[in-house]
Amino acid sequence: MSKSSTTTDSDWLHIPHAGDLLVSEFMEPLGLDTATLADAIAVEPARLQEMIDGKQRVDGELDLRLSRYFRMSEGFFLRLQTSAELRIAKRSLNGELDRIQPRAA
Incomplete structure (x- = not known):
């Protein structure tokens, strides 16, 4: 039996x-739970949990707090969010962008 992980469609x-x-690359490796991180960056645990669950966007203030705590550049978490949102939008357009002709210079 193979021990390799299987990727499903979902x-x-x-x-x-x-x-x-945030969870997979920062919290889990460091053994941080939501309450501990929220306390360290002085935000309500519920606010942080909503961001983790994808129910709330990262705003500038939360980005600055997380970036400072993890010694990342300011805007790091905002860029992660924007990148994900762009990939989702591109996927949802399902090739529709190909029909848009760029404006001539």
Whole structure:
């Protein structure tokens, strides 16, 4: 039996957002839970959890707090979020962008 992980269609369709990456790349490796991180960056745990769950966007203030705490450049978490949103939008357009002719210079 193979020990390799199997990618399902739903896994392929999932685009990680800033909250997903916050958990998988920062919180889990450091053993941080939501309450501990929220306390460290002085935000309500519910606010942080909504961002992690993808129910709330990262705003400038939360980005600055997270970026400072994890020693990342300002705007890091906003860029993660924007990148995910662009991928989602592009996928939802389903090739429609190809029909738009760029304006001539």
